[in-house]
Amino acid sequence: MTYETVRATDPAVADALEGERERQNDTLAMIASENHVSEAVMEAQSSELTNNYAEGYPDERYYGGCEYADDVEQLAIDRAKELWGADHVNVQPHSGSQANMGVYLAALDPGDKILSLDLTHGGHLSHGHPANFAGQVYEVEQYEVDEESGYIDYEGLHEHAEEYDPDIIVSGYSAYPREVDFERIQATADAVDAYHLADIAHITGLVAAGVHESPVGVADFVTGSTHKTIRAGRGGVIMCGDEHADDVDSAVFPGSQGGPAMHNVAGKAVGFGEALDPAFERYAEQTVTNAKALGERLQDHGLDLVSGGTDNHLVLVDLRPSHPDTTGKEVEESLEEAGIVLNANTVPGETRSAFNPSGIRAGTPALTTRGFGEEACCEVADLIYEIVDAPHDEAVVAEVSQRVDELTDEYTLYD
Template sequence: MTVHLLLGRLCVLVNHLPTTDSDLSNAIAAERERQRDTLAMIASENYASESVLEAQGSVLTNKYAEGDPGNRYYAGCEHVDTVEEIAIERAKELFGAEHANVQPHSGTQANLAAYLALLEPGDRILSLELSHGGHLSHGHERTLPHDHFEVFHYTLDVDTGRLEYDAVAERAREVNPDLLVSGYSAYPRRVDWTRMQAIAEEVDAYHVADIAHLTGLIAGGVHPSPVDTADIVTCSTHKTIRAGRGGMVLCDREYADIVDRAVMPGCQGGPLMHNVAGKAAGFGEALRPEFEEYAAAILENAEALSEQLRARGLELVSGGTDVHFALVDLRNTHPERTGLAAERALEEAGIVANKSAVPGDPRPPTRASGLRLGTPALTTRGFGPDDLRTVANLVVDVLENPADDAVEAAVRERVSELCDEHPVYE
């Protein structure tokens, strides 16, 4: 049985645009071609199935549904109630959660809802520093959480690139936070959720686990889950789980009411019911046995990618990966090249990745010294470990030969061959 998602001809709601709005139609068609003809290695990206796309492009986009199923502020919600209830029940089954709110428009809004549910203005948040792998929504200085709460940070060990839990505990004692955030955007190792919960409890803080990147790995049973450990779990619903684009909050029943009210009206008004339908469709796919194979294949591919990158001389933060991406540190092997320059060079060759800060990075995040390379989307296309070793070689060829047109052309040709071997959205 194949573990990748079968993606056939993309024909959902594209029959009218060519005649009614050619400019928009052409832009969408061009994006489809870009996705088909390049290697998507941004760790937060994936390919939604035909079913998810159909759900998200449905008439549900027309319906306002402020409130919860059975308790809406508008009439005519009987069918969207059914859609949301399907998404909720599937989410609870996937993650073993007592309560799920599937309305957040994004993982960031799921985090905002968690903060609003648990905290008062001026309370203290302790989260991982952005340059060490945290996320903007964990309290970056230019975000809403930073404006409303006192935000402090812990860091990774800059030598090992790993969380040192004793150091996190010491930092928690210093800061005495009201809320501890775990779960990260660019940390390539497993998190000890139980240890983080113990740290939170020691300082009488709540614990929010943000599994935005890990949602599909946890649903597929190949990564430990913080559900039933952390007080509240937040996530994205489109990355490794490849459901409808958006966010979700999972919690025990004791937090259900305050979470629901924090989502709406606390953070947003009406849910995007077409996206909720996309979440339901994707969750349904994730409940099938083959999704476990897919999740396992993501990790197998990430390991193959990491091993080959290291074999070709690149340094990886923490020395490898336990998750769906490798984080390359360019400072020693390519000190003259920024993450931004590497990102642009790879894109010219048909490999779409993203720059990333690394622990102790002297460069600003807009330039950075790292490169994050993910495997979820390529795994969806059907790439296997041998393919990922090939891709690793192509990445290194580009990095080792800056501004070499012949190398770029050769890599792009091989990228084209790989895309043809593993088609998407034909």
């Protein structure tokens, strides 16, 4: 993709777009919620469907001129149903957070009770943080992981639910490196007569490929992002049984959104089609294998992983045991200077602020898309450790940066 037309009209924006393309080509993306989509997905998302106003759903639009919008949305729906085995799918949410909003509007009344994982323990803003709409509209209490093991305390969750009597329990997390026992959480929801929302934003691709247990058919509602491990471009998705279909669709439109971003729905359709190819299962398996290799090499260097390892696409490093005076933000900034982009992250039992926490979170979806295998991920772990051990040593940063340049040249991304 080139930007000659944009440059002729708006050179400043063209400069930024070309700079971003160069940045992605020349750095290693390890933010666990990021990935690189295919040229086909990007082309679909920049299509003429950006001009189309398609309020409503296929064959039930409020405006004319939606013949091809209907075709594209139905393809996205049908492919999502095949990928995840869902009875009903809504592909219109603009993000995973708006997918969660759709479920809350479909299932709850203002003031109802949400029970979700604490943000500092790996939860997400849209699960009920006070700064988010969910925390402002609903009453929220939060459960935690066991600080020693790093695993979800399922018994504690059950006891908390019995005491709190929530209307909905949220599972699925933004910084939890272990497989989730959705059936056990569903059993707790059933015991307290609550709905269960499984937010698989991070693991949509892993679930689709069968390398993580699926909550579809287990939880009452399943939401996800479409731009993380599934590589289908920006957006969200809601899955549910037929009994909740009308409520979910009404909650998305007209409840929380107007016209869908049909160009993004086109990207979802293309990305879901790519994920139905058998090669995607190999990609998902390699993503998990790479994360395990990355984590084990970091442990070899003496770094402490929350929960002691990973079952999915990410590792969460607690810097306090090995580098008590080093913050996650220091490491994040020095790594970015060297060309490795990940994020500082809170850890269970956090003793610092969320703006300058004690951990770092690293993911392998984007590296795997570039073609990295275990050996290359181990080398990246070595580079990360060099920065962790000396975040302010300019010579170390320069040395790591040089090796990153060699890796990005070896594992090319966009031409």
